[in-house]
Amino acid sequence: MSQTVGQNLRQVALDALRDVERGAFADAALDKRLHRGDLSERDCRLATELVYGCVRRQRTLDALISQLATKPADQQPPNLRLILHLGLYQLRYLSHIPPSAAVDTTVDLAKGNGFAGLAGFVNGLLRGYIRQAAEREAGDPLNLPADPVSRIGIAHSMPDWIVQQWIAQFGETDAEQLCNWFNQPPSIDLRVNPLRASVEQVEAAMQAADVAVERLTGFPQALRLRNHRGAIPALPGYAEGWWSVQDASAQLVGMLLDPQPGETVIDACAAPGGKTTHLAELMGDRGVVWAGDRSANRLKKVLQNAERLQLTSIQLCPGDSRTLTQFPKQADRVLLDAPCSGLGTLHRHADARWRQTPDSVQELSQLQAELLHRVATWVKPGGTLVYATCTLHPDENERVVQDFLAAQPQWKIDLLPTDHPAIQFQQPQGWLRILPHQHDLDGFFMARLISSDRTLPAGNPDQGDMAK
Numbered sequence: 001m002s003q004t005v006g007q008n009l010r011q012v013a014l015d016a017l018r019d020v021e022r023g024a025f026a027d028a029a030l031d032k033r034l035h036r037g038d039l040s041e042r043d044c045r046l047a048t049e050l051v052y053g054c055v056r057r058q059r060t061l062d063a064l065i066s067q068l069a070t071k072p073a074d075q076q077p078p079n080l081r082l083i084l085h086l087g088l089y090q091l092r093y094l095s096h097i098p099p100s101a102a103v104d105t106t107v108d109l110a111k112g113n114g115f116a117g118l119a120g121f122v123n124g125l126l127r128g129y130i131r132q133a134a135e136r137e138a139g140d141p142l143n144l145p146a147d148p149v150s151r152i153g154i155a156h157s158m159p160d161w162i163v164q165q166w167i168a169q170f171g172e173t174d175a176e177q178l179c180n181w182f183n184q185p186p187s188i189d190l191r192v193n194p195l196r197a198s199v200e201q202v203e204a205a206m207q208a209a210d211v212a213v214e215r216l217t218g219f220p221q222a223l224r225l226r227n228h229r230g231a232i233p234a235l236p237g238y239a240e241g242w243w244s245v246q247d248a249s250a251q252l253v254g255m256l257l258d259p260q261p262g263e264t265v266i267d268a269c270a271a272p273g274g275k276t277t278h279l280a281e282l283m284g285d286r287g288v289v290w291a292g293d294r295s296a297n298r299l300k301k302v303l304q305n306a307e308r309l310q311l312t313s314i315q316l317c318p319g320d321s322r323t324l325t326q327f328p329k330q331a332d333r334v335l336l337d338a339p340c341s342g343l344g345t346l347h348r349h350a351d352a353r354w355r356q357t358p359d360s361v362q363e364l365s366q367l368q369a370e371l372l373h374r375v376a377t378w379v380k381p382g383g384t385l386v387y388a389t390c391t392l393h394p395d396e397n398e399r400v401v402q403d404f405l406a407a408q409p410q411w412k413i414d415l416l417p418t419d420h421p422a423i424q425f426q427q428p429q430g431w432l433r434i435l436p437h438q439h440d441l442d443g444f445f446m447a448r449l450i451s452s453d454r455t456l457p458a459g460n461p462d463q464g465d466m467a468k
């Protein structure tokens with residue numbers, strides 16, 4: 001890599017990091033900057049790694065700056081702090097970049113961005129890191145506090161409130177494994193569209209194109225791509241609608257709802273349509289799947305996906321699902337894939353861990369409860385309702401379902417038959433929980449509920465035999 005090209009990609013990364021600092025989403029900031037530049041594919045990959053890595057690891061990188069400089073990270077000029085993040089990230093996490101190249105390009109970046117007078121400081125700090133790494137027996141120059149919350153939070157770059165929450169839920173060892181898991185590169189799973197191709201056919205087409213895939217036990221339509229780095233739409237079968245990208249645990253949601261051909265199904269929070277299209281596929285594209293979402297823009301993606309997959313049974317229903325009134329007792333099955341904090345998919349969005357707060361979790365929990373109460377009124381007596389989220393927070397999961405069941409005694413949890421592929425995820429209370437570090441899947445929560453009220457209006461508390 002020439003010096004000029006290397007410098008350029010680091011400048012692109014720095015510009016994107018500045019945008020993130022000003023509040024942009026990391027993926028949008030990066031897309032914008034890469035789009036404006038003319039980097040080679042290889043440089044785009046490194047710029048992407050630098051931006052996502054620096055955003056993800058910012059707490060660890062800040063701790064290193066505070067340790068190596070006389071002033072803590074939050075007292076450094078903001079742009080200099082980002083430049084130091086870039087240098088330290090390369091030294092600490094990118095073994096394919098020679099340390100001297102990481103130092104020299106970072107010093108050049110400082111000089112080119114108004115910090116020529118601090119070039120010596122940047123050089124000294126980065127060389128201090130290299131020296132300490134060489135001196136320490138364990139090889140890690142990062143000093144960590146003894147307190148478990150700060151120790152895990154700094155080592156794995158997670159906010160304290162998330163670490164605290166996970167220690168309370170899972171214990172210290174699992175909380176740390178979970179944090180570590182969320183810093184690994186996400187896998188890419190495909191869901192094969194059985195109406196267009198068989199799993200064997202897709203597998204063979206991938207292998208013929210030299211793309212490594214593997215099957216996942218318990219997920220009949222899933223194939224996992226191993227270490228794929230190219231563009232997804234360029235893979236065989238994409239244009240033909242043979243498959244969609246969807247994590248295997250998200251595929252369980254459709255399997256749990258188990259829609260049948262000819263039924264009326266409503267997906268209350270559908271965009272961009274990953275699960276809506278799965279439901280239509282499972283129904284053989286017969287019947288109707290209503291796709292609701294309050295974002296009309298995102299709903300367009302549902303149609304685009306349906307078109308590519310050649311599905312015709314999907315109808316849009318834009319609007320806030322808390323206020324839609326046209327579906328009373330109309331649906332055989334309803335899916336509420338609720339808006340959530342995404343604490344089960346932090347590996348997929350570098351900045352997600354910094355965007356959520358305990359307050360945002362409480363706001364979401366309230367929204368989820370309102371949505372659940374509303375969409376339950378859409379289910380026919382005897383019908384099925386699945387509540388799902390991709391968070392691990394109990395206030396968005398167990399609590400929402402428990403409160404709902406307490407208020408609506410005609411509903412109960414529908415336990416899986418013992419031979420169901422998802423039985424391994426079922427908890428004693430009947431809901432399903434997927435823990436990423438244990439299952440190597442996105443974190444998910446799902447509960448399948450059935451209404452046993454065949455005669456009385458929804459919400460009537462005069463029900464004697466409803467187990468919870």
Ligand SMILES: C[S@@+](CC[C@H](N)C(=O)[O-])C[C@H]1O[C@@H](n2cnc3c(N)ncnc32)[C@H](O)[C@@H]1O
Binds near residue numbers: 294298
């Ligand atoms: C978890 S995402 C859905 C993902 C989708 N089910 C899939 O598999 O592709 C949650 C969706 O809920 C939508 N949403 C948020 N609040 C809503 C509301 N009050 N009514 C309807 N949709 C809402 C968001 O726009 C977002 O698209």
